[in-house]
Amino acid sequence: MANVVVIGAQWGDEGKGKVTDLLSRSADVVVRYQGGVNAGHTVVVKDQTFKLHLIPSGILYPDTKCIIGSGTVIDPAVLIEELDQIEALGISTKNLLISETAHVTMPYHRLIDKASEERRGSQKIGTTGRGIGPTYADKSERTGIRVLDLIDPEALPQQLNWTINYKNVILEKLYDLPPLDPAVVIEQYQTYAERLRPHVVDSSLKIYEAIEQKRNILFEGAQGTLLDLDHGTYPYVTSSNPVAGGACIGAGVGPTMIDRVIGVAKAYTTRVGEGPFPTELEGTLGELLCARGAEFGTTTGRRRRCGWFDSVIGRYAVRINGIDCLAITKLDVLDTLEEIKVCLAYEIDGERCEHFPSSSRKFSQCLPIYKTLPGWQQSTSECRSLEDLPTKALDYLKFLAELMAVPIALVSLGASRDQTIIVEDPIHGPKRALLDTNNVPLSS
Ligand code: GDP
Numbered sequence: 430m431a432n433v434v435v436i437g438a439q440w441g442d443e444g445k446g447k448v449t450d451l452l453s454r455s456a457d458v459v460v461r462y463q464g465g466v467n468a469g470h471t472v473v474v475k476d477q478t479f480k481l482h483l484i485p486s487g488i489l490y491p492d493t494k495c496i497i498g499s500g501t502v503i504d505p506a507v508l509i510e511e512l513d514q515i516e517a518l519g520i521s522t523k524n525l526l527i528s529e530t531a532h533v534t535m536p537y538h539r540l541i542d543k544a545s546e547e548r549r550g551s552q553k554i555g556t557t558g559r560g561i562g563p564t565y566a567d568k569s570e571r572t573g574i575r576v577l578d579l580i581d582p583e584a585l586p587q588q589l590n591w592t593i594n595y596k597n598v599i600l601e602k603l604y605d606l607p608p609l610d611p612a613v614v615i616e617q618y619q620t621y622a623e624r625l626r627p628h629v630v631d632s633s634l635k636i637y638e639a640i641e642q643k644r645n646i647l648f649e650g651a652q653g654t655l656l657d658l659d660h661g662t663y664p665y666v667t668s669s670n671p672v673a674g675g676a677c678i679g680a681g682v683g684p685t686m687i688d689r690v691i692g693v694a695k696a697y698t699t700r701v702g703e704g705p706f707p708t709e710l711e712g713t714l715g716e717l718l719c720a721r722g723a724e725f726g727t728t729t730g731r732r733r734r735c736g737w738f739d740s741v742i743g744r745y746a747v748r749i750n751g752i753d754c755l756a757i758t759k760l761d762v763l764d765t766l767e768e769i770k771v772c773l774a775y776e777i778d779g780e781r782c783e784h785f786p787s788s789s790r791k792f793s794q795c796l797p798i799y800k801t802l803p804g805w806q807q808s809t810s811e812c813r814s815l816e817d818l819p820t821k822a823l824d825y826l827k828f829l830a831e832l833m834a835v836p837i838a839l840v841s842l843g844a845s846r847d848q849t850i851i852v853e854d855p856i857h858g859p860k861r862a863l864l865d866t867n868n869v870p871l872s873s
């Protein structure tokens with residue numbers, strides 16, 4: 430039995446969907462603990478591609494329970510669309526459970542998200558426009574609508590009448606937008622409630638019961654460490670806590686219940702939306718990574734910014750999440766390169782800096798200090814073991830593991846399930862080599 434958190438170690442889109450799907454084979458329960466439909470997790474099974482926004486990436490296994498936890502924000506329209514799509518493929522969603530205390534994204538959240546981004550102009554965050562920030566803001570402000578309110582036929586009209594009248598003032602006076610008709614929204618959301626009601630549960634209780642029964646629980650992070658509200662590149666972050674600690678709050682489990690943390694990182698770096706990105710490549714190399722990695726957002730279709738692997742943020746992610754082992758994805762994207770750079774540290778105002786600076790202004794001034802490694806210029810997408818890899822590709826992975834002082838348990842070389850090298854069992858295998866940081870092999 431092991432309870433494992435899978436998190437993104439960069440700015441999201443690291444391949445958490447693929448890794449979660451793979452690890453779900455040995456999980457009894459998969460839990461999403463934060464974020465909403467801003468997430469887009471891709472799972473490729475044979476010739477089918479699933480793009481999941483809220484439903485955990487364990488849904489493709491018939492006996493795995495999937496839970497959308499309390500710390501998430503739920504857009505019912507998108508969730509229902511997702512349920513319909515999955516069911517249309519003949520996959521049952523009877524094992525999907527939804528937390529009664531998750532917050533609900535309302536039409537005014539989406540409108541305010543988009544309008545506030547427009548108002549920010551050059552200061553915009555580059556959000557997904559899915560109403561995530563405004564939903565979490567209402568949660569903190571204590572004007573949010575929770576799933577248990579959504580499915581309560583008496584509470585919903587009462588709460589929404591009050592809230593929509595309040596939000597209409599903001600829509601009209603602040604953003605010059607037409608007001609919403611409470612009756613229309615109430616009717617629409619009551620229809621959603623009927624569809625979702627059979628799935629709604631006390632999710633932290635369900636998770637606790639599974640833990641008591643010694644089941645394997647996998648907590649699937651959305652977004653990534655550098656998008657964390659508290660620990661990321663604020664204000665260019667999302668409004669939740671994707672870091673491993675967020676799993677405890679968002680799923681409602683105690684820290685003592687978590688056995689290990691797996692960090693997912695690309696063999697290079699990408700970021701969508703605004704905000705500093707020291708190793709970003711703006712020229713033809715950036716274009717090449719984007720083209721080879723098909724780096725376009727799963728949710729919004731936006732082009733992802735691409736750059737070299739940054740071990741400063743990698744080490745930061747190891748520290749903030751307590752990462753035990755890494756899953757390195759998209760190694761195949763680097764296959765054609767003659768040379769590959771890795772950022773070792775930054776230079777700020779002429780001084781070497783080994784640590785991620787908290788200030789985004791300072792971070793935007795960081796100049797990467799690189800080490801250049803030779804490329805392998807050979808296809809890796811058919812490799813199925815470390816022995817199959819070109820020596821230079823293996824050296825590259827060893828170098829990353831050493832820089833981050835964490836073993837690599839899994840290497841991904843393509844979007845499909847079989848395009849994977851399991852170096853060591855990520856769930857029961859290598860743990861963080863805390864004591865011997867001078868000699869961290871690919872696996873311990
Ligand atoms: P997530 O949000 O972390 O789940 O990642 P996304 O699904 O948004 O983006 C990752 C993209 O890379 C998806 O299109 C995956 O199918 C794809 N992918 C995952 N692993 C690999 C890999 O090892 N190589 C390649 N070429 N593509 C991959």
Ligand code: IMO
Nearest residue numbers: 441442467468469555556557651652667701702
């Ligand atoms: P997955 O789970 C990559 C980014 C947005 C924007 C910032 C804030 O697929 O890795 P938001 O809509 O959350 O208020 O936007 O966060 N962002 C993501 N970037 N992957 C994601 O999810 C993201 N979810 C949000 O682009 O910069």
Ligand code: MG
Nearest residue numbers: 442469470727
């Ligand atoms: Mg994604």
